[in-house]
Amino acid sequence: MSKVETRSAPRSTTWQGYLLVAPAVAVIVLLVVVPTIIVARESFAIPDPLGGTLGGFTLDNYATLLDPVYLKTIGYSLGMAAANAVVCLVVGYVVATWIAGAKAERQPLLLLLVIIPFWTDFLVRTFAWINILGSGGIVVTALRAVGIDADSFVPSQGAVVLSLLYAFLPVAVFPIYAALRGIDPSLPEAATDLGCSWWQTQRRVMLPLSAPGIAAAFMLTFVPTLGVFVIPVLLGGGLDPLVGNLIVTLFTEFRNQALGSAMAMVVLVLMLASVAVAAIATRIAASRRTS
Amino acid sequence: MRKVIGAAAIVMIAFLYVPIVAVIAYSFNASPVSYRWDGLTLDWYAELFQDEPLLATLRTSLLLGLVAGFIATVIGFLSAYALHRFPIRGKGVLLAAVAIPLVIPEIVIGVALLRTFSTVGMQNGLLTLVLGHIVIALPMATFVLLGAMRSLDPSVHEAAADLGAGVLGTFWRVTLPILRPALLAAFLLSFTTSFSNIVISTFTAGVGTTTLPIRIYSSVRTGLTPELNALGSLMVVLTLVVILVVGVGQMRRILAGSAP
Structure with a gap:
């Protein structure tokens, strides 16, 4: 290729651009889109008792999910994920407000303090709680020292709740922080000058303006909680499974791929629903702002 | 207050x-x-390094992280470069497409991959693991690199062109060297995303390709040992190293900011 040709290249070489994005498109299409379509199709297939599926079309798999056993797990997971997301949002909002209000030169360090636990291995952050809550752990030892008889808090529902909160709390901080940082500092000042109390300024200025960040944080905590399977097993003894546990069990132990696929579709639909809710909530907040 | x-x-x-x-x-x-x-x-650390089955899974995870991280970085770089420098249509759609793995619950991707690989007759093993891990590392790599390219001063390319560098010359001698820190960051973040993944691996690992997180998971199920704490501590150190090399500013931009 001569120099003259290459220099005039950028204008006329749109196809090269497409060539460059081709591998990424291939990965997304072949390894995400097509597989998701296959699972969607499998969720309507007749299960083969020997494993795999027999094809055909049936709604039986979804009907099976209406069995109280499965409904209970779905309901429990939704409640757990929603509760966890709300607590993460509240705590995340407090932490993000504090960091965004700190001196500019201190903010990177404070963010670093949240980034380190966030990027630490998920499994390590989970089994770490056994050191604290397990038999002979810090909490039990401390309780015994003050005369309270305790044995072990693992497995327990409390340990699962605490570990879920711990796992997703850092995730909630970043989008809220970004939204708060994006707010023109003169707005809360103006609100204060106009007689708004600290609380009113938060409720009527900061909260609506950071709504997109809050919605993003909700998305990043609610949906992944549904798919968690490690925490209920390691800290809950598998007694109160989440949807994630059910999917893993259906696929790896029961080998009922059709039912497992239907369950995965339920999670996917819940994800889409929560995206829609988050988008609507953001829009409502935005329209309140302008009215 | x-x-x-x-x-x-x-x-x-x-x-x-x-x-x-x-x-x-x-x-x-x-x-x-x-x-x-x-x-x-330091006994538990010594014990850790004599635990041959565990070291075998560590080797699997390291190899997997290196390969999947490298491929994700290359593919992410190509698409980020195209999105940034070429007049292609549908950039918004492409960006959204690359972000899909971040939005779809990981467990759904895992299940979907398992089902697809078995449909096309692929045995679970290193190849299926690598493919699965590329999927989850690609958004990270692409957005890190795209963010870095957007923060570049466009005039460096013009200057290079004015000084007689061709498109390829500009790429090799200007763009690539400037982006070296971002490429390293994209690779390290992709590597750690792969290295610590358990959900995708649960569905794509085969006999003989157990990854370190799967091994940790099954070990903890039978009981937490001091040896696992030693391993956990080393993984905390790895986290610190990665964050320091990538840099707090860059981490902040990835987690809190410019990613679309």
């Missing part, structure tokens, strides 16, 4: 460190039981 917020935030940030400190502290506890402190020891 501001003081209350500050106090609450400090308590919450301290809370984030309680488990991490516990893991590190117990990894040095000479007593094998957590309720007794018998002084400091």
Whole structure:
């Protein structure tokens, strides 16, 4: 290729651009889109008792999910994920407000303090709680020292709740922080000058303006909680499974791929629903702002 | 009120460190039981490095992270470069497409891959693991690199062109060297995304390709040992190294900002 040709290249070489994005498109299409379509199709297939599926079309798999056993797990997971997301949002909002209000030169360090636990291995952050809550752990030892008889808090529902909160709390901080940082500092000042109390300024200025960040944080905590399977097993003894546990069990132990696929579709639909809710909530907040 | 917020935030940030400190502290506890402190020891680390089955899974995870991280970085670089420098149509759609793995619950991707690989007759093994891990590392790599390219001063390319560099010359001698830190960051973040993944691996690992997280998971199910705390401490150190190399500013931009 001569120099003259290459220099005039950028204008006329749109196809090269497409060539460059081709591998990424291939990965997304072949390894995400097509597989998701296959699972969607499998969720309507007749299960083969020997494993795999027999094809055909049936709604039986979804009907099976209406069995109280499965409904209970779905309901429990939704409640757990929603509760966890709300607590993460509240705590995340407090932490993000504090960091965004700190001196500019201190903010990177404070963010670093949240980034380190966030990027630490998920499994390590989970089994770490056994050191604290397990038999002979810090909490039990401390309780015994003050005369309270305790044995072990693992497995327990409390340990699962605490570990879920711990796992997703850092995730909630970043989008809220970004939204708060994006707010023109003169707005809360103006609100204060106009007689708004600290609380009113938060409720009527900061909260609506950071709504997109809050919605993003909700998305990043609610949906992944549904798919968690490690925490209920390691800290809950598998007694109160989440949807994630059910999917893993259906696929790896029961080998009922059709039912497992239907369950995965339920999670996917819940994800889409929560995206829609988050988008609507953001829009409502935005329209309140302008009215 | 501001003081209350500050106090609450400090308590919450301290809370984030309680488990991490516990893991590190117990990894040095000479007593094998957590309720007794018998002084400091490095025995658990020594034991860790003699645990051949565990080391085998560590090798699998390292290889997997290197390969999947490298491929994700290359593919991410190509698409980020195209999105940034070429007049292609549908950029918004492409960006959204690359972000899909971030939005779809990981467990759904895992299940979908398992089903697809078995449909096309692929045995679970290193190849299926690599493919699965490329999927989850690609958004990270693409957005890190795209962010870095967008923050570049466009005039460096013009200057290079004015000085007689061709498109390829500009690419090799200007763009690539400037982007070296971002490429390293994209690779390290892709690597750690792969290295610590358990959900995708649960569905794509085969016999003989057990990854380190799967091994840790099954070990903890039978009981937490000081050796696992030692391993956990080393993984905390790995995290610190990655964050320091990538840089706080870059991490902040990835987590809190410019990613679309």
